[in-house]
Ligand code: PEP
């Protein structure tokens with residue numbers, strides 16, 4: 576990891592004396608949409624215009640991007656606005672085409688980062704393109720090794736202008752976010768590669784417009800280098816990710832509300848302060864509440880089954896067994912027995928109450 580950390584070329588982001596903002600639609604749809612969105616973005620705040628040309632979709636039969644013709648539209652944006660332009664690439668063919676159209680920044684999507692064969696193919700295709708900026712999104716699942724492995728594969732082909740995009744992680748059940756931020760993983764990732772520039776993508780974390788500002792504030796608190804936010808000239812009619820896209824004007828309002836502290840600012844070096852711990856605790860508390868809700872839902876189903884099978888609600892042996900197993904696990908994790916016993920008493924009481932209500 577030291578080699579990776581020491582080899583990263585940060586010049587592309589260090590020369591930017593403010594947060595590095597990437598914005599533009601989830602997908603390029605037509606030339607007019609691309610040009611209008613780009614023209615409405617404020618160049619005093621935004622450095623890079625983004626648009627997906629090839630869209631990796633989880634399910635078939637969704638809009639999968641306009642393909643090569645979108646690169647022409649991005650070239651026009653670059654020429655007419657002066658923005659740098661960025662798009663997602665997912666194979667060697669995409670790399671060749673994007674480079675031939677002068678795309679400045681190529682990003683690797685979350686689904687691609689999860690696949691070492693795909694990453695190797697992209698890295699091979701990039702060999703010799705030492706001037707391109709490559710941003711690697713976190714893999715969809717929280718695997719730091721896959722993420723750093725992707726960076727190592729790119730570095731192995733001489734690509735040094737690297738950065739990463741934090742877009743959150745898939746969880747089986749989503750209560751609050753489309754993709755859970757997992758700030759604690761990000762802090763661990765950064766302690767492994769402190770020099771890597773990190774851009775936060777609140778749009779794909781939230782999956783809605785409402786949460787974007789809060790996530791962006793947290794990213795600024797942790798002194799990320801910038802943001803990637805999806806914007807669209809007509810968000811409600813976007814062909815992909817309509818729920819999470821905002822207008823360029825809403826983006827500007829949001830950016831004005833944020834206070835940016837540069838990472839190299841000496842006074843703010845201690846980013847793991849009180850607020851940082853509170854962000855980590857809040858995320859864990861949200862997870863605990865989501866798990867409790869899930870547990871109570873199953874308890875309710877169990878209550879219905881017990882009723883129809885005429886089984887008593889309270890089963891002393893099962894209860895003893897749960898308590899014993901839980902206290903053992905807690906002990907191995909260093910949790911006080913008294914505390915855990917109290918929590919499980921409460922859980923059990925609540926379960927019994929819910930099941931009694933069904934009777
Ligand atoms: C995107 O940026 O539009 C995208 C597809 O993102 P992700 O790879 O994070 O899902």
Ligand code: MN
Pocket residue numbers: 601602805815816
């Ligand atoms: Mn999107």
